[in-house]
Each structure stands twice: as C-alpha cells, then as structure tokens.
Amino acid sequence: MSKPQAGKEPDAxxxxxxxxIATGREIRxxxxxxxxxxLSMLAGFFAQAHHAPHVRAMxxxxxxxxxxxxxxxxxxxxxxISTNATSFxxxxxxxxCLVASGRCDVGIIGAAxxxxxxxxxxxxxxxxxxxxxxRLPKTRLTGAGGANDIACGAKRYLIMVAHxxxxxxEKVTYVSSPGYLDGGDARARHGFVGGxxxxxxxxxxxxxxxxxxxxxxxxxxxxxxxxxxIVANTAWALKVSPSAHVIDAPSPAEIAALRKVxxxxxxxxx
Amino acid sequence: xxxxxxxxxxxAMPPAKLISLPEAVRRYTWDxxxxxxxxxxxxGSDAVVFGRELLRQGRKDLHTVFHCNSQQLNLLAAxxxxxxxxxxxxxxxxxxxxxxxxxxxxxxxxxxxDYSNLSIPLRLLGGALNWxxxxxxxxxxxxxxxxxxxxxxxxxxxGKIGMVTDPFTGQQVGAFKPLKPDLAAxxxxxxxxxxxxxxxxxxxxxxxxxxxxxxxxxxxxxxxxPACMRQFPNLVRIPEMVVEAVVYWPHGAxxxxxxxxxxxDEEHMRAMNAALATAEGTAEYxxxxxxxxxxxxSYLEMIGxxxxxxxxxxxxxxxxxxYRKWVLxxxxxxxxxxxxxxx
Numbered sequence: 001m002s003k004p005q006a007g008k009e010p011d012a013x014x015x016x017x018x019x020x021i022a023t024g025r026e027i028r029x030x031x032x033x034x035x036x037x038x039l040s041m042l043a044g045f046f047a048q049a050h051h052a053p054h055v056r057a058m059x060x061x062x063x064x065x066x067x068x069x070x071x072x073x074x075x076x077x078x079x080x081i082s083t084n085a086t087s088f089x090x091x092x093x094x095x096x097c098l099v100a101s102g103r104c105d106v107g108i109i110g111a112a113x114x115x116x117x118x119x120x121x122x123x124x125x126x127x128x129x130x131x132x133x134x135r136l137p138k139t140r141l142t143g144a145g146g147a148n149d150i151a152c153g154a155k156r157y158l159i160m161v162a163h164x165x166x167x168x169x170e171k172v173t174y175v176s177s178p179g180y181l182d183g184g185d186a187r188a189r190h191g192f193v194g195g196x197x198x199x200x201x202x203x204x205x206x207x208x209x210x211x212x213x214x215x216x217x218x219x220x221x222x223x224x225x226x227x228x229x230i231v232a233n234t235a236w237a238l239k240v241s242p243s244a245h246v247i248d249a250p251s252p253a254e255i256a257a258l259r260k261v262x263x264x265x266x267x268x269x270x
Numbered sequence: 271x272x273x274x275x276x277x278x279x280x281x282a283m284p285p286a287k288l289i290s291l292p293e294a295v296r297r298y299t300w301d302x303x304x305x306x307x308x309x310x311x312x313x314g315s316d317a318v319v320f321g322r323e324l325l326r327q328g329r330k331d332l333h334t335v336f337h338c339n340s341q342q343l344n345l346l347a348a349x350x351x352x353x354x355x356x357x358x359x360x361x362x363x364x365x366x367x368x369x370x371x372x373x374x375x376x377x378x379x380x381x382x383x384d385y386s387n388l389s390i391p392l393r394l395l396g397g398a399l400n401w402x403x404x405x406x407x408x409x410x411x412x413x414x415x416x417x418x419x420x421x422x423x424x425x426x427x428x429g430k431i432g433m434v435t436d437p438f439t440g441q442q443v444g445a446f447k448p449l450k451p452d453l454a455a456x457x458x459x460x461x462x463x464x465x466x467x468x469x470x471x472x473x474x475x476x477x478x479x480x481x482x483x484x485x486x487x488x489x490x491x492x493x494x495x496p497a498c499m500r501q502f503p504n505l506v507r508i509p510e511m512v513v514e515a516v517v518y519w520p521h522g523a524x525x526x527x528x529x530x531x532x533x534x535d536e537e538h539m540r541a542m543n544a545a546l547a548t549a550e551g552t553a554e555y556x557x558x559x560x561x562x563x564x565x566x567x568s569y570l571e572m573i574g575x576x577x578x579x580x581x582x583x584x585x586x587x588x589x590x591x592x593y594r595k596w597v598l599x600x601x602x603x604x605x606x607x608x609x610x611x612x613x
Contacts, residue, residue, distance in 0.1 A: 037363045060387055061311055061472035069585060074313050074364045074527075074534050079586045082471050082529040090473045091337070092395065095388035100407055123384060123413070134422035140375040142361030142368075144414055145338070146387035152408040175412040176384075190411035191441060 013250050015203040016267040018222050019160060020046055021250045021258055023108060023201045026158050031105035032056045032098065034150055039160055040108035041081075042072060042262050050257035058098065060146035062089030071264030095146050100153040102193040107150035107157040112141050113172045114161055116215050116236045117186075118179025118197040121172035122147060130173060137174075144176040151177035156198040163202035168234040180214035204230045206247060207238075215239065220247040283496060286463035286610035287515045288603065293611060294487050294517050295323045298453050306335040306449075306483055307342055308456025310474040312362045312526075313534050316340040317457040317489035319522040319569070322560045325349055335451050337390040337475045339368050341526060341542060347374035348546040349556065354420070355380055356449075358387040365539050370546030381419045383430070385409060389446055391475035396448030397482030406431055406444030415444065454483035457523055458508065459530055460593060461490040463606050465513030466499040466506045470589045471529030473507055480508045487515045489522045491531045493603045498596035518603050519566060524573060524581075530589035532581040535573075566600075 013021075020039060024047035027033055033055050035044035041059075045067055048055045058064050065086030073080040082088070098104055113121040122144060124137025150157050159179075161167055179197050180186055187196055196214070200207040205221035217239040218230055223246060231238050250258070258267070289297075299305065305324075309316030321342035324332070333354040336343045339361065346352040348370025355371075360382060362368050374380035385393070389409045396404035409415055409431055416426035424430070432445040456476050458467040467488055469476060480486050488508070493516070499506050521528075525535035525542060542559075545551035563569040570578060598606075 059472075061314075061474055063472055072364065074536070074539075078313060078363075079527050079529055079533050079584050082589070083585045088470070088472050090391070090477060091387050091475050092391040092478060095386075095408075096392070100388060119412075130417070132423075132425050134417045134419060134425065136376060136378055138376070140360070140367070140372045140382070143357060143359050143382075143384050144386045144409075144412075145359035145361075148386035148412060148414055149388040149408045152410070174417065176414065178412045181411060187411075191407070191443070192411070193407055 013255055014268055015224070017255070017258055018250060019201055019203050020267055021254050022206055022222070022247060023158055023160050024050065026199055026201070027052050027055055027106060030054045030056070032103060034058050034060060034094065034099060034104055034107045034154065036060070036109055036146065037073065038110065039267070040110060041068065042258070042267060043160065044108055045261045046258045049261050050254055058094050060091055060094050060149075062087075062091060062094040064089070068261060072262060072266040091146070095149040099149055100193060102153060102155070104150070104154045105156070107154040109147040109150055109157060109159055109177060111159050111161040111167070113167050113169050114159055114200060115169050115172045115179070117181060117183045118159065118200060118209060118214070118216055119172050119175045119181065120147065120151065120159060120177040120179060121174045123174045123176045126173045147177040151179070151194070151197070152192050153194045156195050159197050159200045161200065161202055163204040163230065163233050165233050165235045168236065170236040180209060183214045184212070204233060208241070217241040218244050220245055222247055223249045284464045284510055285613065286606050287465050287510070287513065288463050288493070288518060288607040289515050289611045290607070291319065291323050291489075291517045291519055292327070294515050295320070295327050295329070298485055298487055298514065299324060299329055301329055302331045302333070303452045304333045304335065306451035306454040306479055307340065308454050308476045308479045309336070309338065309340050309342070310472050310476070312338045312340050312359065313365065313539065314474075314526055315457045315459070315469070315471060315523050315528045316342055316526055317455045317522050318342045318345070318524065318526060319519050320455040320489055321346050325351060325556065325560050335390070335449060338387065339371055341539070344368040344370040344543065344546055347371040347380050348552040350374070350379055352380055354383070356383045356385060356390070358385050358390040362539070362543060365543060369543050370552065373547065383419050384414055386414060391478050393446045393449040394475055394478035394482040396446060397450040398478050401448055403432070403434065403445040404448060406446045410444035449482055451479070451483045453485045453487065454479045455487050455489060456480060456508065457489050457528070459490070459528060460492040460494045460498070460597070461488045461516050462494055462496040462499050463516060463610065464496065465510035465516050466496065467508040467513070468499070468502065468505045468593070469507060477507050480512050485514045486512055487517060488513055489517045489519050491520055491522060491528050493518045493598045494593060494596040495598060498593055502592070518607065521570065521573065521578060529586045531584070533584045535577065535581055
C-alpha cells in the first residue's frame, strides 16, 4: 500500500510518511495538543520537531512535557514516552480538565471508517446496518478510547486514515466519535464543547469540510496521487473543492525531522 | 521495618496487610462479581498476574470493568471467565486488536458495553463521590449513547447514558451511571506493608477507582518502608485507609510495562495475543503461563531470569532512584507477610 515513491522524489518517502507530515503541518506552534497512540503521535511529535517547538503536547494518560525516546511508543503510557515527562497525572485530568473543558486546541485521531460528515467508526464492522436491535459485529475493533472525548471537546481535530473505499463510506455503521453527524449545524443540537474535525488526512490527500454543509470535500492531493485516484478510492460521491491543489512534497528538513521522531522506522515499514 | 528514621519511630502505624496472591483471590473474589482492574492503559501497569490467579482458582461469570482492555481482560475473555465487560478502549494499542476479547465478543460469549477513556473515570468519580449521576458532555450524540450491548432492544438507548435537565439553563444534558465495583485489583509501583501506595507513570484512573470500589487490593512491584511514604506524602495517591490488602508480586504487570521498573515484553505481548486468537492456543497458553508456576519464585523462573534482567534495564529506571533506599528485601517482606496473613 505504501510503496516508496522513489521514482518521483529525490528523498524517497512512503505514503504513510506523507500522511504524517501533512497532518503535522496542521499543528501550529504554541497550541495545546493531544495525540493518540501510533501514527498520530508520530505526526504530532514531527510537528514539534520541525515547526512547532512550543506545541504543548500531551497524551490522554496525562503524560505531559515528554517526547518519544527510542522509537514509536507501544502505547500512550509506554516507557518510551515516560522517560522525559515533567508531569504524570490521569485520564480525568488530560481528557477531562484539558480537553472536555474546551481548552485543547487540536487533537489527532485515527479511524477504521470515516464518512462524508467526518463521523468515525472504530468500534466494529457489521454486515449491513445494525438495525433497531443491537447485534454483534462481524469484526470487533478497538472501541472509542479517548477519540470520542477529543471529538467532543477539542477546538478542532484531525483524522488520519488510510485511503481505501472500504474505509471512506457514505455513512458509518456505528458512530464511535462524532464528526458533524448529519451535517450542517447538527453538532450544536448536542451542545458539544469542541468544533469538530477540521481535516481528514489520508494516504492520498487532504479533505476539508464545506463551511456550510460540513460535507468533506477534496482539498488537496499528494504529488504521487491525483483527484481521480482519490475519488475512485472514496465510496461516497466526493466533491472536489474549486480551490483543490497539489500538496507540497515533504522537504528534506521535514523528512529529517519525521525520521528523527520515527526512530524505528514504523512509517517506513508499512 | 528496620530503616525508618528515628524521628518517625513513635508514630502509630496501622497493621500490615501483606497477604499472598492466592489468599487475596480466595478472600475477595467470587463468581459473578463486579470486578475492576486498576491499570494504566492496555500495555502499562496492570495486575495481569491477578487475572492469572482468578483463572487458577476457576472464577467465572465475571462482570468486569476495565478502563482499557489489557492482556488481563484479553486472557479472561479468551478463557470465557468474563461474560460482561465495560471498557473505554478494547484494543492493545500498537500491538493491535485484542484477539481473546475479540473472539469472545464476536461469538457473543462476552457482552462488551462501550464507553470512552473519559467516561469510565467520570463514572468511577461518580461512584467515589456517591453522586446519583455524572453530567456527560462526551459520548452523547454518538452510538456510545444510542447503542447498548447490555440492553440490545433499548434503541436509541437512554438507559445506558441518560438525559437530564440542567436546572440552571434548562438544557438537556447527558448523565452517566456511577460505578462501584465489588473489588478493584490495582497495580502500583510500590506500597508499604499497610497499603500506602505510590504509582510512577500516569495513574490513569487508579485514584478514582481506589475510592469507587467497595474493596481495594494492591499488587505492588516493590514493598517499601513506611518512611518512604512519610518522605513523599504528596505522592501517596492511594492511602492505606481505602486498602484491604497488599500483595507483593514483582513483575506482576508482565508482559506489560511498569514505569521505573520494567519495559513491555514485546515478544511475549505478540505471542500471547497470537495464542489467545484460538481456543487451542488459549488452552496451551493457560497450561504454560497460568497453571505452570507456584509462587513468586517459580513465576519469575517461568519468565526467565535473563529476560527479566533485560526488561528491568529500562530507560525509566531513574524514576525509581529517589525511592530505592526504602525498598524492603524479599526476605523481610516474607517475614512481615507471615505475620499479617496469619492475623
């Protein structure tokens, strides 16, 4: 899926690396940010290493002031993220006092499935709709974790997901973490503290919500992809924004910063 | 307790509560109970060894509360000992999906009620404070609220996460049901023999849980002199007065990690999860890693001394430096335990 793009770039990089860099570019210096485990953590700490040195990064375990040491942490409480922390608190503190309160500027979450209004499913795969009576999933996934709390409370959040038709669906079977629900001002009906997803960053490009309808549209494609490829890999009728454009390839400095964070090459193996 | 500075020697101490792991499980667990694990996320500090002992004593029909799934729930689910679970997250982070849990959920042998990583601690806080409900600004408006695995017909469910009217604004807001587990088996880095505990790394939800649970058993990687607690009282987030018993079990979180003590055992994390993917693999795992030891020493032998040394050479070891001088040697812990278990 993520074959190196050796033919196109002097510094070969993978699709996963491009996705992480494009995600990191969304993080601004000084922001209060919360990163989940895995790719989103690499994207966030890449931003810190490259252009956002004063980002105030935390994990949902309440691990503050730290950065990964020795490679991608196995989890958000892993020893690899516990060797240089300045404060350890709790989930209630990180996800509650700092996220549900509305203080957190930006979060990064992953998805098994995402739909055109940015709703995320990480709970299970069913054959067809669930129906009026809850029934067992064909495939059980990981559940919501802290992503639901970030989706409800962060001022904005980013969704990182591999771009495949089975993942980009018209309507997710199960909403684990709310995006814009049915679109428009649906979030306001529930009184969510946070603003909703500001971008979906994929292995092929970047989608952003329409300001009124909140339907996600193609905003940009990577040097190795194209609007056609992205539309073909999206199971809903993806609109292409009039301002859509090709997104810059990673600079050598970006690649260097990312690989410093991704010491063990997790993003290059995939 | 030999090394307490003279200045503390007159202070009254509650009795030691050190007991063996089998004794703790015999005394404080039963079939069908509401059992909570006190852990730090799926790959961190969790008393996985307590779950092994639950299986050794044949406990079944457990209704479990795991803020996050861990290898403990993965194992209990794989064996079929847990028939209900309430979780905020049910994977194994970078180690992937939890195969034992997955098999139990997909086959219908275990009903998994989904919450999030904030709603579980909020529900525990509600239990700790004896609140009637906890206002919910998360989980609402999604299928975490609308779908209930415990009450499948209730759709859109309002029995799981209800709605109440805010008396000040008149707005409808969500309401979580408080949790009061029958027992919390909480993993801590160090405890003194009476049950004062210090946790290194994120405490995750162990503070709220220690107050929400009807009974608390600590499983500690190290037993320290009470003088350690008097040196760092601000760090004692679990005081002895909420603790029923203390179990000394080094490497009790294995194959998971315990900051300051040991790293995650990557190889065993993968091998264990692979084994739990099938009934045969699970039976083999139980024979090799649940039934195969008899006490702390043979448990450590089972893991392997060389492997333990490697895992203990963690980059976080410096976190233990301030406490090391108060760590009691195993012989002294055994002596105290012999007295307190009999009492």
